[in-house]
Amino acid sequence: MRNLNSNGGSFGLERTQVRTDSSASRAGNGSRCRYHSASSHFHPGKNGHAIAGKRLDEELTVAASVQAKLFPSAMPELAGCELAARNRPAFPCGGDYYDVLPTAEDGEQGPYLLCVADVSGNGLPASLLMSNFQATLRTSLWYRPALKELAVLANRLLHARIPPDRYLTAILADFEPSTGRCSFVNAGHDGGVLMRADGKVDVLETTAPPLGLLPDASFLSAQIQFLPGDVLHLYTDGVPEAFNLQGEEWGEVRLMRCLNRCRHLNPVKIISKVFEEVDSFAGDAPQHDDITMLVLKWKGCTIPCGRGDWQ
DSSP: OEEEOOOOOOOOOOOOOOOOOOSSSSTTOOOOOOOOOGGGGSOOOTTHHHHHHHHHHHHHHHHHHHHHTTSOSSOOOOTTEEEEEEEEOSSSSOSEEEEEEEOSOTTOOOOEEEEEEEESSOHHHHHHHHHHHHHHHHHHGGGOOOHHHHHHHHHHHHHHHSOTTOOEEEEEEEEOTTTOEEEEEEESOOOEEEEOTTSOEEEOOOOBOOBTSOTTOOOOOEEEEOOTTOEEEEEOTTTTTOBOTTOOBOHHHHHHHHHHHTTTSOHHHHHHHHHHHHHHHHTTSOOOSOEEEEEEEEOOOSSSOOOOOOO
């Protein structure tokens, strides 16, 4: 874990919320996804191209609607926590993914798996791989594996199913709401920071290669301990890599400054503020990559607890 510097505070609110944008782009930017179809090799005659284009738009709309249902419809209630997430694809279908899943037996209070992932590429091909990963992750959890075992299993299944030039980066975090303990595997993903209540920043460094790239890759985990008021930010590279019309990147420095200013807010407002600042910076430039962010704020132990031993 790498440590950066800022300043601090804390805030609390029980209600969890989630927002998922299924819109193809930022309001008003006019960006749209374009794909070549088999019909382009034929000569459909008058109005044929217009009909084919309309049909393709309709199919992409249906695909986007189906993909939107792969995201959580609502966030789970985590005791002592506030939780929110938001996804905005650059095209009708995207390659980003987030999820929050219980890992304990049904009816038991226990850890939750937090996940944010980014498939290589964009558009419809990336969305198909994202759907594959979602199914792989949820199926693997049926076996109740430990975190590193989950990463190994998901990696092998993905490597067997996806093209050799494709992969995805992800952060898988096993979080205990009652104690604030968190173990994580960072599979080549750049977007993970823990903003401390005092303003310091711990970076969730890479512990493993991207998923689906190497069939026999080793996956290591690391640990972090939340303190009251700490805020976890998991995001994809579409956030810091947003560009304006001059070709300038928003960047990690602006993102960290924004997160530092927002550390007293609840996760819903933090995410809204980040998106507002990204959009303000980008102006009329089209969104070129999917943008996803998951934010968790921990208010403190719900049971008597200390640091204890890591499992």
